[in-house]
Amino acid sequence: MRIGKIEIDRPVILAPMEDVTDRAFRQLCKRHGADIVYTEFVSAEAIRRGAEKSIRKLAIADHERPVAVQIFGSTVESMVEAAAIAESYEPDYLDINFGCPVKKVAGRGAGAALLREPEKLSAIASAVARAVSIPVTAKTRIGWDHDSINITETVRRLEDAGMQAVAVHGRTRSDMYKGRADWARIAEAKAACSIPVIANGDVWNEDDAVAMFAQTGADGIMIGRGSIGNPFIFARAVSLVRHGVRLPSPTYRERIGAALEHLRLSVEYKGEKYGVIEMRRHYSTYLKGLPGVSKVRNELVRELDLNAIERQLREFEERCESLEREGRLTESGEFLNDHSPKLILNYQPTTNPSITV
Ligand SMILES: Cc1cc2nc3c(=O)[nH]c(=O)nc-3n(C[C@H](O)[C@H](O)[C@H](O)COP(=O)(O)O)c2cc1C
Structure with a gap:
């Protein structure tokens, strides 16, 4: 064209x-x-x-x-x-x-x-x-x-x-x-x-x-x-x-990474306050379907500090990683066990082993 x-x-x-x-x-x-x-x-x-x-x-x-x-x-x-x-x-x-x-x-x-x-x-x-x-x-x-x-x-x-x-x-x-x-x-x-x-x-x-x-x-x-x-x-x-080549689906790491990348670009162009606020409506689509997404989103949309948001996203990634290690989450972000959202949100592998169902 x-x-x-x-x-x-x-x-x-x-x-x-x-x-x-x-x-x-x-x-x-x-x-x-x-x-x-x-x-x-x-x-x-x-x-x-x-x-x-x-x-x-x-x-x-x-x-x-x-x-x-x-x-x-x-x-x-x-x-x-x-x-x-x-x-x-x-x-x-x-x-x-x-x-x-x-x-x-x-x-x-x-x-x-x-x-x-x-x-x-x-x-x-x-x-x-x-x-x-x-x-x-x-x-x-x-x-x-x-x-x-x-x-x-x-x-x-x-x-x-x-x-x-x-x-x-x-x-x-x-x-x-x-x-x-x-x-x-x-x-x-x-x-x-x-x-x-x-x-x-x-x-x-x-x-x-x-x-x-x-x-x-x-x-x-x-x-x-x-x-x-x-x-x-x-x-x-x-x-x-x-x-004619089909690329693999993005992993949950890549999806969280893209949210971070978008956030940083938004802050770069709009300044910390507006960049952070504008990003709020995007988190749920980047993280859709990942375990505990509504909880993390609710935390992210209350925060105004870029470093704190980056930290929250990294911690979310770490929580996904532990679920992956336990075989409960695939690399592409598919959650395998039918746990209630409450259990997923409270998931604490080291301090609360009773929640592993
Ligand atoms: C939030 C939103 C804003 C849009 N703003 C514009 C716009 O500024 N100019 C335009 O030509 N179309 C606009 N559109 C229409 C899109 O460019 C596109 O034509 C439409 O969403 C259909 O394509 P899609 O099915 O791939 O979304 C907008 C659509 C959405 C959802």
């Missing part, structure tokens, strides 16, 4: 996700094999006003490359102005959001709302493409609702407007995130245009990645929710898609 100077065979891409794909998470996913990463969407109006929080989201680092900045807006003027400002932060390309279903975006005429205003969608896409010298792409949904699926028309419009690729999430706006993404509609989009199509929606593991390429004929795929707490999905998908 080629976008400007970027050329990657069947890339596996980190999807833009508000409040998730910040610099820390992008770097983490990059380290774990994502071929291209996207920023969170940034409001064109807010960029134009110089709103500090939004401007900060435009900042990217060289080690993230290739990286795309995504913007959304409802008018040609705001989008053209914001595009020029975003370009000055030197992303590899700029992406326009024509798919966001949430009220604060679509309710204000931006994101997926533009699927109901095709002329305006074309006008915004072509004006932005003309306004910057870097490549411009778009990300969209298959339609507003099931009575108005118009993805083939939309991708043709986007191609005519000068978009260099289009990412298609196989749901309508009214689906929000319900049901299964419709990969057959993505295949129709691929057949309807000659720019690269990036398929998106419901890739949760490497087998889904292979299936999505096969069923859609897309040039690249994009993973969103499946990467949260699971950056390993990128290397695993790349390996199976491009080399």
Whole structure:
């Protein structure tokens, strides 16, 4: 797949996700094999006003490359102005959001709302493409609702407007995130245009990645929710898609390690206080299914001190190691005995041998 100077065979891409794909998470996913990463969407109006929080989201680092900045807006003027400002932060390309279903975006005429205003969608896409010298792409949904699926028309419009690729999430706006993404509609989009199509929606593991390429004929795929707490999905998908090699499941040590890595990156970019607070919502996904996870999570989310959190995570790892030594936990984090959670939480191998059941 080629976008400007970027050329990657069947890339596996980190999807833009508000409040998730910040610099820390992008770097983490990059380290774990994502071929291209996207920023969170940034409001064109807010960029134009110089709103500090939004401007900060435009900042990217060289080690993230290739990286795309995504913007959304409802008018040609705001989008053209914001595009020029975003370009000055030197992303590899700029992406326009024509798919966001949430009220604060679509309710204000931006994101997926533009699927109901095709002329305006074309006008915004072509004006932005003309306004910057870097490549411009778009990300969209298959339609507003099931009575108005118009993805083939939309991708043709986007191609005519000068978009260099289009990412298609196989749901309508009214689906929000319900049901299964419709990969057959993505295949129709691929057949309807000659720019690269990036398929998106419901890739949760490497087998889904292979299936999505096969069923859609897309040039690249994009993973969103499946990467949260699971950056390993990128290397695993790349390996199976491009080399036919299935990588082993991440071990519990690697999962705890990834949580630590994410935490440190978060603190590096946001400072100790905000970095630590932002990480709180991620622990349960990194540690999902491991014995005693709710207890350790409850401790982690109360702590503000980075060193204390690191210590708690290491102690949790040590507890997992003792369970592994006893044959009660596999390397991949599968708990073998049917102990009640209470017993697991209170598990003290040296001081309380009665709890071994
Ligand atoms: C928390 C969250 C935030 C999102 N933010 C954005 C966004 O900023 N821009 C965008 O184009 N899509 C956004 N999306 C949609 C995803 O990029 C993606 O299209 C969708 O989650 C389907 O892919 P998945 O099944 O791999 O998650 C968001 C999704 C989630 C779950």
